[in-house]
Amino acid sequence: AQSVTQPDIHITVSEGASLELRCNYSYGATPYLFWYVQSPGQGLQLLLKYFSGDTLVQGIKGFEAEFKRSQSSFNLRKPSVHWSDAAEYFCAVGTGGGNKLTFGTGTQLKVEL
């Protein structure tokens, strides 16, 4: 069965600093990988996705993620964090044929001004 690990429960960065949120997955075949963001009181908003092709994917709000098969990772990055990026970030893996996503436990991002 597939699984997702987000090793960092909380991360604090200063506004303007770079950000990297870690995600490792376990899945036997080529995974479909997603990053979602959840702001307080809001639903899960899709930031970006990887299905195939270019391993560096660009998303909304200036985020990007890189799929590294050799490391089973799909880390999320942003070169310069804004205070409005404070939220909870979820990595998820989906299997072919459906959207039964398996989520990680999430990383809570705090941005210091």
Add this chain to the structure above:
Amino acid sequence: EPEVTQTPSHQVTQMGQEVILRCVPISNHLYFYWYRQILGQKVEFLVSFYNNEISEKSEIFDDQFSVERPDGSNFTLKIRSTKLEDSAMYFCASEGRDRIPSGANVLTFGAGSRLTVL
């Protein structure tokens, strides 16, 4: 931008009561899902629904749960006899009609319905 709408945003109920959570998916979507997130835990898949029937369900989705699409627009999750451990945020999601041939498509999630069972 089209969105998935969920009601109520928060419901408090007594243990043993029946609860219905409602969702209005994006109008031209055909695949519907319920996920839940117990406080402090992962978002978990509950059930997927297509063509008026369940296509897949998790082991969490036992006989106390049911889903239906009563009128072609709403998609509901019913919990027949709520338990304390049903307290969670329940997310509805829908998926567009044009599935990528190789598999997974993109889900649009609602803002969630927070259920508190006392």
